[in-house]
Amino acid sequence: MTEQILTEILDHTLLIRLNRPDKKNALTGAMYNGICDAFDQLEQDSQLRVAVITGTRDCFTAGNDLVDFLDSPGIGGDSPVGRFLRTLPALSKPLVAAVNGAAVGVGTTLLLHCDLVYAAPGAKFQMPFANLGLCPEAGSSLLLPQMVGYRKAAQLLMLCERFGADDAVELGIVNEVLAEKDYLEHALTKAGQLAALPPNSIRTTKQLLRKSNTEQLRTVMELEQQYFTDMLQGAEAKEAFNAFLEKRKPDFSRFR
Ligand code: COA
Numbered sequence: 001m002t003e004q005i006l007t008e009i010l011d012h013t014l015l016i017r018l019n020r021p022d023k024k025n026a027l028t029g030a031m032y033n034g035i036c037d038a039f040d041q042l043e044q045d046s047q048l049r050v051a052v053i054t055g056t057r058d059c060f061t062a063g064n065d066l067v068d069f070l071d072s073p074g075i076g077g078d079s080p081v082g083r084f085l086r087t088l089p090a091l092s093k094p095l096v097a098a099v100n101g102a103a104v105g106v107g108t109t110l111l112l113h114c115d116l117v118y119a120a121p122g123a124k125f126q127m128p129f130a131n132l133g134l135c136p137e138a139g140s141s142l143l144l145p146q147m148v149g150y151r152k153a154a155q156l157l158m159l160c161e162r163f164g165a166d167d168a169v170e171l172g173i174v175n176e177v178l179a180e181k182d183y184l185e186h187a188l189t190k191a192g193q194l195a196a197l198p199p200n201s202i203r204t205t206k207q208l209l210r211k212s213n214t215e216q217l218r219t220v221m222e223l224e225q226q227y228f229t230d231m232l233q234g235a236e237a238k239e240a241f242n243a244f245l246e247k248r249k250p251d252f253s254r255f256r
Contacts, residue, residue, distance in 0.1 A: 005034030007041070012049040012195035013188060014042050017056070024062035024102055025055045029072075032080035036087045043092060049195040049202070051091075052187050053114070054098040057180075060123065063105025066132075066244050069237075074229030075137055081106075082225065085138055088113045089210075089217060092203045094194050098187035099123045099165075100180060109138035111173055112147065115206060116190055119174045120183040123165040131160045132244075133236030133252075135227045142213070142220040147172050 004025075006017040016038045018025040027035075035053075042051045055061055064081065075081040088095075088110060097111050100120035108125045111117050127144075129136055136144070136157050145153035148171045155161055168174035178186045194202060231237055236255055243250035 002030045002034045004028070004031050005038065007038050009048070010188065011192065012047060013191045014038060014045075014048050014051040015188070016051055016053045018054070018061050019056060021056045021059065023065065024059045025107075026062045026065040026068075027106065028065045028068050029080035032084040036080075036083050039087045039091060048093070049199050050094045050096060050191045052096045052098055052184075052191045053110075054184055054187070055101065055103075057100060058122070059101035060097075060099040060103040061107040062102050063107045066241055069232060070241055072232060074225070074232055076222075076225035076229050085221060085225065089139065089214075089221075092206065093199075094191075094202060094206060096187050096191045096194070098184045099174070100183060102126075104128065106138055108173070109136070109140040109143075112138070112140055112143040116187070116194075117168075117174045118183050118187040118190070119165040119168060119177050120180040121165050121177055122180060123168065123174070123177075124162055125164075125168055125173070126160060126162040127157055128160040129228075130158055131250075132240040133234060133238075134231050134240075135224065137221075137224050137228050139217050139221045139224070141224060142217055146213075 004020040006019050008015045016035060018031065020026065020031065042048050073079045075085060094115040097114040097117045099117065100122050101124065103111065103123060103125045105127060108127050127136065127140060140157065144157060152171060165174060165177045169177055236252060239252065240250045
């Protein structure tokens with residue numbers, strides 16, 4: 001497993017750390033595979049009852065690595081992102097997130113699949129897919145409007161507005177905001193509480209909570225993956241990515 005994904009077993013909890021601080025924990029193919037390996041470990045090891053996913057102290061993740069995206073096969077099929085997007089919603093055991101700093105792109109959309117999310121006051125969320133000439137992914141075009149309502153979802157997915165930890169609680173994306181020194185410990189404590197409960201009851205509860213959405217989510221994710229993969233090769237995305245790498249504002253004025 002890549003050293004950019006660190007795992008640790010704490011009693012019955014698997015702690016997964018995104019660990020690429022020099023690039024704001026931007027996710028490469030190897031990192032997606034590392035997270036999926038950890039998810040597989042969670043599912044297969046009967047001693048493990050819950051996972052906590054976190055970043056480094058001041059950053060959750062800046063989302064997909066934009067350099068990786070430039071020559072990426074897309075987000076479907078056998079690609080590492082495709083594997084991640086299949087594994088995440090299929091987890092039978094609970095996933096808890098502990099977030100501080102930037103949670104951008106998939107850094108926010110993966111939270112929509114978590115069962116509990118705790119944040120520090122410095123957490124900042126954004127889903128800038130439209131800014132990048134792309135479209136929503138990870139089921140966010142379904143899960144976000146369900147969670148926050150259409151109007152807010154349009155604000156976050158079309159205008160790509162950033163929002164903070166308190167807003168995220170109000171929107172129902174985050175359960176609670178804790179002091180920076182406490183947010184990870186708190187997430188681990190909650191994970192410990194889940195781990196102490198009867199495991200079959202927790203798995204069945206999770207399954208039932210999600211059941212009514214499962215088919216629709218699969219359909220929406222397939223559609224998102226097709227559009228996203230096509231758009232990744234498109235001129236709008238090329239302009240957005242080059243602008244990011246050249247540290248300038250993108251210019252979309254020539255597109256129709
Ligand atoms: N992919 C690749 N590299 C990234 C990255 C990403 N998604 N996000 C940040 N980095 C790199 C920067 O290029 C920079 O590298 P450098 O030091 O070699 O120049 C380094 O990480 C630090 O980033 P920087 O922008 O200087 O940090 P910041 O604290 O000012 O801002 C963010 C942090 C997350 C707000 C900002 O980096 C950002 O907006 N990143 C892009 C997020 C994004 O669009 N993600 C994709 C969503 S689909």
